[in-house]
Amino acid sequence: MITTKFNGNQYFSLDKNIIETHIDNKWVIAFVTRQLSFKEEDRLLPDGTIVKVNDFIDDITPQEIENGTKTVKEYCLANKNENLYFEYLLAISQEDEKLNVLKEKKKYEIQTKRDEALESGLIYNDHIFQTREKDKQNIIGAATNLMFDIQSGTNSISEIIWIDINDEKVTFTPQDFLKFASSVAYHTQEIIFRANALKERIEQAKSEQDLEAIVWEE
Structure with a gap:
């Protein structure tokens, strides 16, 4: 299932709005086929009330992140919105990784021009x-x-x-x-x-x- 690594939110399917939300917040998308992990904790509310909440435990694996990125790419290619895919990659990449993402984007642009020619x-x-x-x-x-x-x-x-x-x-x-x-x-x-x-x-x-x-x- 499509999963937000930051908070454990899950979605049955991917769409443009979901991807854009993750781009805006720089959240990583994972694809998870198991139950997520949560920890029950007491939380103090402003009015002094103590309630029990289930906090998401971020144990998302690199493979699940890779599968999530693959899912984003497949969605964007199927909907002819490759720029959205590269925007997502740039949003979640570390500074030292961004040049490689830009290289991938540029190579895709050249490949598109080649096919058109x-x-x-x-x-x-x-x-x-x-x-x-x-x-x-x-x-x-x-x-x-x-x-x-x-x-x-x-x-x-x-x-x-x-x-x-x-x-x-x-x-x-x-x-x-x-x-x-x-x-x-x-x-x-x-x-x-x-x-x-x-x-x-x-x-x-x-x-x-x-x-x-x-x-x-x-």
């Missing part, structure tokens, strides 16, 4: 072609069949018609289609290499200022 399309001969993963697989498959046809000597394929992003038919000669497929492969490789280089710079960053200087240039 990989799927944003490729301009070839004044046409924009889709470069989603399934599109690249189709291009590779067509290029492979074309190479087999050329190598076999049959040369039965005289042209290939491909559809650009605007659903316009584009006619390729066999050689030009192979150049097109090579351009798609190079485009993909260049984006991946650029992202990896930025991630290496993130790992080597020594300060928040170093991280701010690392940006994905369009």
Whole structure:
């Protein structure tokens, strides 16, 4: 069950308001699958009355905290609110841990930019072609069949018609289609290499200022 490490409050499910409350108070969220520990004590009220209360004993384990953080991350990813996850991490982190959290956040931002670039399309001969993963697989498959046809000597394929992003038919000669497929492969490789280089710079960053200087240039 979702549990506040500070006071033992428990919740059946996680939502944005609960996470924001923990961010505001810098409270740690744990995920506990056992009964919590309480100690009965006498407490003196302002009017002089003594009452018995059950005080929460904070025996939350590191594993339960790790499971709580994982639950927060899963919720935020499922609801496309990754920034909320990083806000939570920063709120509960010690000062000497915050740079690592900021590095994780920056790497996520670079990964997002990389994925957007990989799927944003490729301009070839004044046409924009889709470069989603399934599109690249189709291009590779067509290029492979074309190479087999050329190598076999049959040369039965005289042209290939491909559809650009605007659903316009584009006619390729066999050689030009192979150049097109090579351009798609190079485009993909260049984006991946650029992202990896930025991630290496993130790992080597020594300060928040170093991280701010690392940006994905369009």
